């Protein structure tokens with residue numbers, strides 16, 4: 001058997017991401033797509049786009065995805081796997097439909113999708129699956145028979161967990177007193193209602209926060225053991241949006257830094273575990289805003305690098321793709337996991353992480 005057979009039945013990989021603008025002219029059209037269906041006037045979108053305009057309208061996210069494709073390609077080649085890696089975004093070019101057209105151009109019949117978001121909630125999983133369904137619809141008859149599967153949400157994967165452990169250990173080691181630092185694990189805030197309904201749809205909910213808390217506790221343990229110190233980080237949130245009347249997950253990273261500054265002047269160390277790369281939430285909301293908050297209240301501020309640049313991260317994603325392929329072939333798969341238990345299925349449960357606004361068709365799930 002040739003090594004290339006290991007990704008069978010898949011004949012193309014689709015890296016799916018959020019997307020971002022690359023020029024000032026693209027900002028408002030991009031934000032219109034992100035906020036579609038919510039009737040937000042363009043004047044308001046110009047305000048929302050402020051942090052993009054401050055960088056000439058260019059988000060770092062697309063360049064990071066171009067780089068991730070190079071990293072994935074290199075790892076696939078190293079393993080003798082010859083499968084094209086296509087790229088599609090939810091909110092900017094190339095769109096999911098462009099990637100599906102490209103897949104068809106390669107003669108692909110079965111595509112495996114990998115999203116740049118590792119967690120489970122509507123915004124990080126089902127919304128991608130809905131947009132894939134819409135893209136396949138948009139492709140029309142040419143896409144008849146094209147199957148798109150996805151890998152499981154991979155917060156549990158060792159390639160991600162170990163990258164975080166290495167990065168946090170290294171960041172804490174730089175400090176004169178690693179054990180004294182206050183570790184803040186940061187992720188994207190979401191509406192409380194979205195967290196409450198995240199997960200398999202069995203009424204339990206809160207899978208989004210639960211996944212973060214479990215990764216946080218494991219990192220405390222592993223990094224603490226590595227350093228011979230007690231590490232006990234807390235989970236905080238960034239990038240809240242939406243109306244003030246709607247409750248979102250708290251505490252906000254800036255509020256928490258202010259509170260911690262009132263207790264002591266020990267450094268705060270931010271590990272943005274909710275993100276795989278340094279896109280806008282990281283470079284603006286953390287490196288600019290939260291760093292400014294820390295400076296203002298007089299506490300040293302350290303931001304831990306995201307997994308993107310870690311040499312084990314892209315290879316871990318390739319392991320995940322191989323695992324999905326074995327599953328698709330009907331083999332018995334023992335999922336690689338860094339967090340015992342609760343590995344997410346690669347085919348989503350009916351009603352999981354629901355769209356609380358309108359029900360829409362979604363790919364990669366048991367509910368069609």
Ligand SMILES: CC1=C(CCC(=O)O)c2cc3nc(cc4[nH]c(cc5[nH]c(cc1n2)c(C)c5CCC(=O)O)c(CCC(=O)O)c4C)C(CCC(=O)O)=C3C
Nearest residue numbers: 018020034059060061117123124188190241242279280281
């Ligand atoms: C959970 C989650 C992730 C992580 C999972 C994943 O990675 O997908 C994520 C990622 C991202 N979010 C991003 C950008 C934006 N998110 C917005 C709005 C929202 N995000 C939400 C959640 C999430 N977002 C939610 C609940 C909203 C409210 C509106 C809605 O219900 O959708 C808005 C609208 C403006 C605003 O309301 O502020 C923008 C511009 C970018 C691109 C960054 C760049 O350009 O580098 C990325 C990677």
Ligand SMILES: [Fe+2]
Nearest residue numbers: 018123188239
């Ligand atoms: Fe977002």
